[in-house]
Amino acid sequence: MHFIWRNWPLSDPANFLMPEPLHHWYRKFWDHDVQWCKNALGAPELDFRYSILHPIVGMCHFKDGIMALKQVTGRAQRDMQHFMVAVIGGAAS
Numbered sequence: 001m002h003f004i005w006r007n008w009p010l011s012d013p014a015n016f017l018m019p020e021p022l023h024h025w026y027r028k029f030w031d032h033d034v035q036w037c038k039n040a041l042g043a044p045e046l047d048f049r050y051s052i053l054h055p056i057v058g059m060c061h062f063k064d065g066i067m068a069l070k071q072v073t074g075r076a077q078r079d080m081q082h083f084m085v086a087v088i089g090g091a092a093s
Contacts, residue, residue, distance in 0.1 A: 026077040034066070037084065041091050043067045049087045050080075 038046050047065020055061040060079040062069075069076075 022074060026074055029077060029081055030072075033084065034080070037088050037091075038067065041088065046087065050083065053083055053086070 034046075041049070047067050050062040050065045053061070059082065060076045062080070062083075066080060072080075
């Protein structure tokens with residue numbers, strides 16, 4: 001696999017995406033996007049939709065949903081973001 005930035009000095013995302021901005025983006029997702037989806041779907045429905053997702057190797061599986069989570073890792077936040085579009089799909093109809 002060849003990344004487009006392989007010959008650009010100091011352009012590797014690991015060099016400029018430091019943990020602090022990533023933390024803020026994940027917090028924004030939890031504080032705003034997840035809460036908006038909770039208001040749109042309802043907490044029980046959001047938890048149900050996360051719980052029925054098929055487990056994927058290498059990704060977090062939220063068998064009890066996400067609303068009861070108190071503290072999560074960055075990886076779990078990332079996996080929640082990956083699944084969010086599939087979870088809220090069809091909610092407007």
